[in-house]
Amino acid sequence: MDLTDRAEHKIFREEVRDFIAAYRHLAPEDTAHSYRLMPRPYSDEVRNWQKLLVEKGYANRTVPKAYGGFGAEPDILKSKIIADEFFKVNVPQGLYSQGISMLVPTLLEHGTEEQKRKWIAPTVRADVFWCQGYSEPNSGSDLASLQTSAIEDGDDFIINGSKIWTSSAHVAQMIFCLVRTEPEAGKYDGISYLIFPMDTPGIEIRPLQTMTGHPSFNEVFFTDVRVPKAAVVGGRGNGWKVANSTLAHERGMLSNANLSLERLQKIEKLLKTETIDGAPVGENAALMDRYIRLQARVQGMRLHEMRLITAASMGKPRGLEDLVCKLLGCEINHQLDALAIDILGEIGVLYDGIPSIDLDGVWQQLYMYDLGLIIGGGTAQIQKNIIAERGLDMPREPKTTKG
Amino acid sequence: MFFGLSEEQLLIQDSFRGTLDRLVSLDRIREISNGNSSIDRALWRELTALGLPGLLIDEEQGGSGLQLFEAAIVATELGRSMASVPFASAAIMAPLALKHAGSDTQQKEWLPKIASGDIIIGTALAQAASGARRGAGVTASNNRLNGKASFALDASEADAILIADEDSNLYLARTDAKGLEQKNLPTIDGARPLSDIILTDVDVEHLGNGSKDCVEDIINAGRIILTAESFGAGEEMLRRAVAYAKERKQFDRVIASFQAVKHLCAEMAAELQPCQSLIWYAAYAYDNLPEEARLVVLLAKSHMDEVGRFVARTATEVHGGMGYTDLMGLHFWFKRIGFNRAQLGSPEKLRAMAAAMQGFTGAITPASSQTAAAR
Structure with missing residues (x-):
């Protein structure tokens, strides 16, 4: 266990910070997540930012140069450094759409040379949706x-x-x-x-x-x-095999502890700034108990991700510890949204179209959207089957249909 | 960054796991739990040969000079095997108290004896950790203690007891000292001594270099160890539940093939996985990032306490009626997890402390300041 950066990573972290400082004025308001909530064509600003990130090696960095990428050696720790440094200063990271996060890795693994040359570059640059x-x-x-x-x-x-x-x-x-x-x-x-x-x-x-x-x-x-x-x-x-490699990418994409951390930080702010009868909502011991419970869960997932990153960087195959991420990550996010709504009380039912308090209105949207994610990409129940069968080696249900 | 166990740490894990597998059987657990002694002395001697009591003690005093991270790895193995040894008290909190609050002379006198396993020191830190109940409270004057220290851990069979008074001063009392009376408390966990200590003008040694923060750090070390132990116990309960479900047949198939059973096991596995990472980090932070550790320890124990309760009941449920019997012995782990939950701060208490630590002043204040305010 050693959580300090090696010299190479220390230098890299500085490079990332320098890049952010030099270019953050070009960063768009919209994040990848806001496009997931409400899919729409990317704005020029978003596409230009994505192109810059790809060109400088801060998005999809391991995509080979021949296919329009940066061609970095795979180093999951560097990817983690990028994610953390962008997150810390609230600058939008590279886009994660189904094309970028699922199709591109699949083409890299299974595509023909022609398919790779034709589709990877415009996809990672957000020119093709x-x-x-x-x-x-x-x-x-x-x-x-x-x-x-x-x-x-x-x-x-x-x-x-x-x-x-x-x-x-x-x-x-x-x-x-x-x-x-x-x-x-x-x-x-x-x-x-x-x-x-x-x-x-x-x-x-x-x-x-x-x-x-x-x-x-x-x-x-x-x-x-x-x-x-x-x-x-x-x-x-071979489509089933190809699709399963893609689904594995999706399951990774759906569990990102920084997204939970972002919600947690917003909730912490709400607890301190929202008041009832002049006193901060954070003085309510019952709400605080819920908050700290979730804080522990979010920290657990954040640290768990670090453990998985270390395992992946050592070339260990995916195991039980990977299989639990989608189930837990989606559930924790949904519980965070619920807490935010409850902290807000009557304000918590506000929804889109109330411009003066746009931040408040987002929680109901997230609460529903995150329920969608619990169901989508393999329902929570399917996840539990996967955990039990692949992670704990428990037998499948006997088949009742041919196949 | 490397988040995981090094080669040496894996070796420590393997050697303790191997030894405990060999030495701790269900019969042995049952014998200790139902017997007169709550400590498995023979096991303690065997584990002393592996360096268990001296893990945190410097090499020149006969220990291994390791850190809390390694101790947490060992604690998980002790919990997995349901070993009945006074680890959190005698090998963790007592030596840390001597290291951080004891004089050179005191360290030279006590630490080698702890490391060699010759003496066992119990700990009476419950009031400092989670507040006083039912008239507990210890006062000191001229190195004499009076009052009652409740819920002392591993003290009834110890040679000495580490006691904190109401001002967070630390003392060592010999258990045969004049005026010291112990009342054993029967608990759910028959393999872990718990006692009340009545003190009437008891001569003690003051560990004079302590402070309130120092006591909190010692208690935090104990919290991490109990948490790591409960994690090991939870993993073992899950392992047994899965193994049982793969053997037990109903409706012409093993019950492990029913989704109702699989989903319970998957939920246990999912809840346990991040606990491992949280515990490793809490221990790492304790060794390397002390400021951060204070919060993470509270999060880790309060969270593991909840996950532990869920796993303990769910693993029992997967065993059906057999889980409820004494035959499977599953209840020993169930009880250890329940016991640890209440020690050194139950989860609600720890969460309130975590809230206060982060500036939410309306929430309940930490135990130590609450005690001070009540006086």
């Missing part, structure tokens, strides 16, 4: 039962079917999509991972109104959509 076509109306937690078909026709596939929960489909130029290309193969062996443009004829997008009031999801319908066979990533019939 992606959506993910995974879930279907009848295939949610049981994703591998998906039925959207891609039938061979010469050099193309003809796609028919529909997807649901497709975040950002209404603003995306491209989709990475799971389809059944081998109908006669087994449940897991007949799936392929395709990438194609959202303006391909035959695609219809219907926004799905959500409880937040923002249409962040969509239903996407495919009617005889013609896509070239070259759009397959990782080989025909």
